[in-house]
Amino acid sequence: MLEFRVMKVIPDRLVPLGFGKFVRSDRIVALVPVEEERGSGRRTLVYVENVSEPMVAGRTENTILRDMVGPESGSIELLRELQVQIGQVRPLLKSSIRSEAGLDLDQLSRRITELTGE
Numbered sequence: 001m002l003e004f005r006v007m008k009v010i011p012d013r014l015v016p017l018g019f020g021k022f023v024r025s026d027r028i029v030a031l032v033p034v035e036e037e038r039g040s041g042r043r044t045l046v047y048v049e050n051v052s053e054p055m056v057a058g059r060t061e062n063t064i065l066r067d068m069v070g071p072e073s074g075s076i077e078l079l080r081e082l083q084v085q086i087g088q089v090r091p092l093l094k095s096s097i098r099s100e101a102g103l104d105l106d107q108l109s110r111r112i113t114e115l116t117g118e
Helices: 061-069 073-087 091-101 105-116
Strands: 014-018 021-024 028-033 044-048 055-057
Touching (some): 014 055, 014 061, 021 055, 028 061, 044 061, 073 105, 091 105
Antiparallel strands (some): 014 021, 044 055
């Protein structure tokens, strides 16, 4: 079963594409990573509403997307990082933290999985 996350594009926000190019966030219809001849200044093809040819961006599609949806997308990255670090805590220490501080790291990790869909 496929699971999709809903991301809301913030309208009227200018998104930098690199090298002085900007596009309104709500006018971007597709982001495609450059596969061939990828290099400095050639990371992503940005398809823009009412523009016949894609614009070449010097930034990655994930960076552009993050700017389209706003700073709250950074919270997902933080949750992922937290989950990785929780995974590095040994079971005995997790048990000690749970009994001493009432903090259940395994439960937090499960909750992060639910929120991020990963």
